[in-house]
Amino acid sequence: MLAQSLFSELFGRAPLPGREIVCVQGLGFVGAAMATAIAAARDPDGSPRFDVIGVELDNPRGRERVNKINAGSFPFSSPDRKLNEAVEVASRTKNIVATTNANAFGLARIAIVDVNLDVESVNGAAPQVDFTGFKEAMRTLGHELPAGSLVIVETTVPPGTCENIVAPVLREELVRRGMPDDAILLAHSYERVMPGPDYFDSVVNFWRVYAGHNDEAAARCEEFLTRVINVQKFPLRRLGSMTASEAAKVLENSYRAINIAFIDEWSRLAEAAGIDLYEVIDAIRMRPTHNNMREPGFGVGGYCLPKDPLFAPAAAAIFFKDKQIDFPFSRLAVDVNSRMPLANLDRIDGALGGLKNKSIMVLGVAYRSEVDDTRSAPAETFCREAIRRGALVACHDPYVRHWSELDLAVSDTLPDPSSADVVVFAVPHRAYRELDVLPWLRDAKPLLYDCDNVLSGQMRSKLRAAGIQVESAGRGMGL
Amino acid sequence: MLAQSLFSELFGRAPLPGREIVCVQGLGFVGAAMATAIAAARDPDGSPRFDVIGVELDNPRGRERVNKINAGSFPFSSPDRKLNEAVEVASRTKNIVATTNANAFGLARIAIVDVNLDVESVNGAAPQVDFTGFKEAMRTLGHELPAGSLVIVETTVPPGTCENIVAPVLREELVRRGMPDDAILLAHSYERVMPGPDYFDSVVNFWRVYAGHNDEAAARCEEFLTRVINVQKFPLRRLGSMTASEAAKVLENSYRAINIAFIDEWSRLAEAAGIDLYEVIDAIRMRPTHNNMREPGFGVGGYCLPKDPLFAPAAAAIFFKDKQIDFPFSRLAVDVNSRMPLANLDRIDGALGGLKNKSIMVLGVAYRSEVDDTRSAPAETFCREAIRRGALVACHDPYVRHWSELDLAVSDTLPDPSSADVVVFAVPHRAYRELDVLPWLRDAKPLLYDCDNVLSGQMRSKLRAAGIQVESAGRGMGL
Numbered sequence: 001m002l003a004q005s006l007f008s009e010l011f012g013r014a015p016l017p018g019r020e021i022v023c024v025q026g027l028g029f030v031g032a033a034m035a036t037a038i039a040a041a042r043d044p045d046g047s048p049r050f051d052v053i054g055v056e057l058d059n060p061r062g063r064e065r066v067n068k069i070n071a072g073s074f075p076f077s078s079p080d081r082k083l084n085e086a087v088e089v090a091s092r093t094k095n096i097v098a099t100t101n102a103n104a105f106g107l108a109r110i111a112i113v114d115v116n117l118d119v120e121s122v123n124g125a126a127p128q129v130d131f132t133g134f135k136e137a138m139r140t141l142g143h144e145l146p147a148g149s150l151v152i153v154e155t156t157v158p159p160g161t162c163e164n165i166v167a168p169v170l171r172e173e174l175v176r177r178g179m180p181d182d183a184i185l186l187a188h189s190y191e192r193v194m195p196g197p198d199y200f201d202s203v204v205n206f207w208r209v210y211a212g213h214n215d216e217a218a219a220r221c222e223e224f225l226t227r228v229i230n231v232q233k234f235p236l237r238r239l240g241s242m243t244a245s246e247a248a249k250v251l252e253n254s255y256r257a258i259n260i261a262f263i264d265e266w267s268r269l270a271e272a273a274g275i276d277l278y279e280v281i282d283a284i285r286m287r288p289t290h291n292n293m294r295e296p297g298f299g300v301g302g303y304c305l306p307k308d309p310l311f312a313p314a315a316a317a318i319f320f321k322d323k324q325i326d327f328p329f330s331r332l333a334v335d336v337n338s339r340m341p342l343a344n345l346d347r348i349d350g351a352l353g354g355l356k357n358k359s360i361m362v363l364g365v366a367y368r369s370e371v372d373d374t375r376s377a378p379a380e381t382f383c384r385e386a387i388r389r390g391a392l393v394a395c396h397d398p399y400v401r402h403w404s405e406l407d408l409a410v411s412d413t414l415p416d417p418s419s420a421d422v423v424v425f426a427v428p429h430r431a432y433r434e435l436d437v438l439p440w441l442r443d444a445k446p447l448l449y450d451c452d453n454v455l456s457g458q459m460r461s462k463l464r465a466a467g468i469q470v471e472s473a474g475r476g477m478g479l
Numbered sequence: 480m481l482a483q484s485l486f487s488e489l490f491g492r493a494p495l496p497g498r499e500i501v502c503v504q505g506l507g508f509v510g511a512a513m514a515t516a517i518a519a520a521r522d523p524d525g526s527p528r529f530d531v532i533g534v535e536l537d538n539p540r541g542r543e544r545v546n547k548i549n550a551g552s553f554p555f556s557s558p559d560r561k562l563n564e565a566v567e568v569a570s571r572t573k574n575i576v577a578t579t580n581a582n583a584f585g586l587a588r589i590a591i592v593d594v595n596l597d598v599e600s601v602n603g604a605a606p607q608v609d610f611t612g613f614k615e616a617m618r619t620l621g622h623e624l625p626a627g628s629l630v631i632v633e634t635t636v637p638p639g640t641c642e643n644i645v646a647p648v649l650r651e652e653l654v655r656r657g658m659p660d661d662a663i664l665l666a667h668s669y670e671r672v673m674p675g676p677d678y679f680d681s682v683v684n685f686w687r688v689y690a691g692h693n694d695e696a697a698a699r700c701e702e703f704l705t706r707v708i709n710v711q712k713f714p715l716r717r718l719g720s721m722t723a724s725e726a727a728k729v730l731e732n733s734y735r736a737i738n739i740a741f742i743d744e745w746s747r748l749a750e751a752a753g754i755d756l757y758e759v760i761d762a763i764r765m766r767p768t769h770n771n772m773r774e775p776g777f778g779v780g781g782y783c784l785p786k787d788p789l790f791a792p793a794a795a796a797i798f799f800k801d802k803q804i805d806f807p808f809s810r811l812a813v814d815v816n817s818r819m820p821l822a823n824l825d826r827i828d829g830a831l832g833g834l835k836n837k838s839i840m841v842l843g844v845a846y847r848s849e850v851d852d853t854r855s856a857p858a859e860t861f862c863r864e865a866i867r868r869g870a871l872v873a874c875h876d877p878y879v880r881h882w883s884e885l886d887l888a889v890s891d892t893l894p895d896p897s898s899a900d901v902v903v904f905a906v907p908h909r910a911y912r913e914l915d916v917l918p919w920l921r922d923a924k925p926l927l928y929d930c931d932n933v934l935s936g937q938m939r940s941k942l943r944a945a946g947i948q949v950e951s952a953g954r955g956m957g958l
Contacts, residue, residue, distance in 0.1 A: 159748070159752055159754070160752055192766075207762075207765040207766060209762045209763075235765075237761075237762040237765065239754075239758055239759065239762060240754065240755055240758060240958070241753070241754055243752050243754050244754040244755065244758060244759050247745075247748070247749070247752065247754055247756075247759050248759045248762055248763055251745055251759060251760070251763060252763045252766070252769060254741075254745075255738075255741070255763070255769055255772055256768070256769075258737070258738075258741050258808075259734075259737075259738070261808065262733075262737050262808045265791070265804065265805065265806045265807065265808055266726075266730055266733075268802065268804040269638070269726070269791055269794065269795060269799070269804055269806075270726070271802075272795065272799040272802040272804060273638055273639055273722050273726065273794070273798070274720070274722065275638070275718075275719065275720060275722050275723040275726055276719055276723065277726075279718055279719060279723060280718065280723050280726050280727045280730060281730070283686075283688045283716040283718060283727055284688075284727055284730060284734070286686040286714075286716065287671075287686060287731070288770075289735070289771060290731060290734055290735075290771065291767075291770075291771065292768060292769060292770065292771035292772075293734055293771075312744070312745065312748055315748065315752070316748060316751065319752070320748070320751040320752060323747065323750075325744065325747040325748055325751060326744065327744045327748075328744065328811055328815070329737075329740065329741045329744055329808075329811065329815075330744065332807055332808065332811065336807070336808075479719075
């Protein structure tokens with residue numbers, strides 16, 4: 001049998017009775033972590049619950065990820081030892097493999113979809129979603145998966161996508177294969193994967209929402225999640241429809257994005273009014289009804305937050321056109337967050353009396369602390385505009401060696417600040433929070449601009465006592 | 480001595496050694512509750528800590544409030560027994576009185592400012608604040624208060640008001656009296672009074688933020704609050720400046736308003752996509768980082784939330800003009816919240832195929848549950864527009880007898896639903912949440928429209944089983 005021989009080829013052994021085969025489609029930041037977590041799931045006797053096959057497209061990026069996993073290492077560098085060890089162990093016990101051969105889906109009892117889907121709004125126009133690649137991926141599943149298998153879509157999508165795009169594509173392919181059009185079950189359950197020091201736990205130790213196309217799909221999805229997620233501590237929550245589950249993910253990230261963006265106008269007021277907005281917010285957060293309030297910052301980055309709020313207007317435009325729903329908050333949040341790094345740059349520009357030929361040292365280019373991920377990092381917006389205004393920009397980041405978006409080498413030793421006009425603390429990496437700034441500066445006296453509450457109050461006082469000007473986003477001059 | 484004889488006239492006795500005299504300026508929803516809470520403060524031996532004088536303007540409304548307090552009853556009807564009893568006790572033990580005689584401030588060691596300050600934006604124009612009455616009130620304090628007294632402003636104001644308006648007015652008056660211009664101390668500390676069943680506790684059992692014009696003022700303010708507020712359980716938080724304290728109050732309410740308004744666009748999407756947004760939000764709130772998320776509703780009312788976000792742009796326009804700060808979120812929230820009742824009305828309009836000559840029964844006209852307060856209630860916007868569209872509107876509320884804003888009698892017994900085309904559940908008063916709807920309807924089959932999650936899922940199913948159409952804000956048809 002073809003499927004059997006493919007399994008042997010991949011795993012070097014026969015399938016084990018009772019051990020389910022799970023395929024993960026897409027081995028990006030989410031899929032690779034998800035595949036690892038599934039492979040790490042153990043029965044009480046310590047034996048792996050699943051054989052996991054990561055499936056990627058047959059292109060250079062896909063092949064690179066496949067090779068990494070097959071060599072026993074996680075495809076992205078991560079400070080999370082738990083994650084790195086889990087891949088190593090799974091590779092050694094040989095219950096995880098990766099391949100670019102889509103026939104592998106033919107072995108799956110369960111297929112997890114972790115394929116990217118982008119949304120973009122150019123100059124505030126209606127957000128556009130290009131479903132081409134995503135639909136192609138769904139078509140592959142419909143073409144390959146065996147009858148009785150379950151598809152769990154984890155991709156963040158415009159609410160309505162599983163019902164209106166995934167289900168019809170799967171049906172079409174099944175009919176083409178001469179099979180009943182409900183031979184494959186469909187569910188949606190979203191992840192909340194967060195690269196960084198708790199990367200692995202962000203998959204396994206976190207609340208999960210899910211929903212099925214029908215009761216059987218929901219039940220099968222629940223059964224699977226129960227075997228992977230720590231559901232005792234993080235109970236599952238079943239919703240009434242896949243659209244509801246898709247909506248929950250988008251709403252969750254939109255909420256975050258909106259609350260970050262809202263603080264921006266207050267940062268400007270705090271700076272003008274000479275108050276410390278961090279102190280104010282800290283006081284307000286004492287109220288449990290207000291403890292989700294966000295703080296001033298450098299901006300929003302990563303793959304999700306900058307774009308996810310656009311999935312709501314996208315859904316309305318694609319699936320519910322006749323309702324003419326407007327999304328002023330979602331659109332405003334995306335817009336304000338994208339411009340936030342420039343508000344910081346403008347303030348520096350003002351303090352230096354122009355940026356032309358000024359030397360700017362940027363500490364931190366990753367999109368958040370303790371990661372090497374630079375996707376949509378606020379530093380990108382900041383540095384591009386600083387360069388456009390004639391500044392000389394030097395960057396440092398303890399995690400990033402080559403900044404692919406700017407095709408820029410990034411220093412891994414703290415550069416000499418003696419020629420800098422301004423040092424920008426852009427990311428609260430521990431290395432910066434723990435930096436003893438004064439000895440590093442030696443005789444240099446650049447403006448220090450703190451975008452993300454990196455420097456403590458004590459440090460700011462110490463620096464000022466040494467005659468150094470320190471300013472912060474969201475704080476009045478000299479606070 | 481004049482002051483001594485005024486005290487005797489008010490309290491019918493001489494001042495007691497060691498018992499501080501506190502004047503509360505303004506006996507509205509906040510001032511009356513604050514005066515009551517201060518009068519209720521007790522030493523360990525059970526004796527009152529303060530003699531409290533409520534001071535109102537000498538006009539019909541002011542005199543009515545004064546007379547009520549002097550008769551031993553709270554000036555507003557409230558379901559909170561604690562509050563009503565506290566006024567009664569304080570009146571009996573004679574440590575609270577009220578007066579329209581501003582000379583009473585001459586007796587005060589501490590004056591609490593609970594004078595209203597309105598902000599308004601007409602058609603999205605820059606918010607206007609009319610300081611006339613507020614300044615006059617501050618002038619009265621500067622004119623009357625004895626040297627060494629402390630003013631604590633509790634009024635919600637544009638951040639910068641104490642520094643730029645209150646302090647100068649006080650100084651001016653002191654100089655006019657030939658006194659040192661710092662003879663009166665100034666502080667800001669905001670309340671979070673919430674009328675309803677926990678009215679009294681919302682003063683005493685709640686986190687307090689404060690700041691002083693100088694260290695002495697802050698210390699004196701702290702000392703006073705410690706003697707009134709339950710600071711063991713709700714620790715005080717001192718901020719760096721009065722402007723920071725003013726900002727904290729405005730930001731706190733703006734955060735709430737923005738998060739309510741943000742859900743509005745998602746309510747429309749949920750209704751179009753056929754999902755239950757309450758269910759979705761409930762699932763998301765499992766995450767501690769998302770537990771402040773708000774739910775779909777009827778709209779925003781009361782004295783604070785509809786307007787408070789405008790204090791930020793007002794502050795920028797009045798005190799920090801040169802900075803040109805924009806407040807897109809604050810302005811959008813006020814706008815969206817004010818139109819929220821109309822979104823509900825539009826959906827009913829659609830369901831009924833027009834409102835002309837349709838009979839609408841509105842259950843609940845107060846701005847929130849379990850209060851009789853109708854200030855800026857969403858029901859006002861809703862009913863005015865329904866009437867404008869030709870509907871016949873009947874209202875019920877268990878707490879409101881006369882709806883002053885619409886000069887409308889409100890029924891206190893549930894009206895007969897037999898002629899209603901639609902019954903709108905507008906406020907989650909307990910009386911509605913506990914209503915057994917089916918027996919009340921008898922043979923009537925109006926559309927039931929639930930704006931505020933008043934009807935449980937069980938109740939909705941039961942009603943539908945009886946052939947009654949039930950729809951909700953934030954839920955798809957038939958959910």
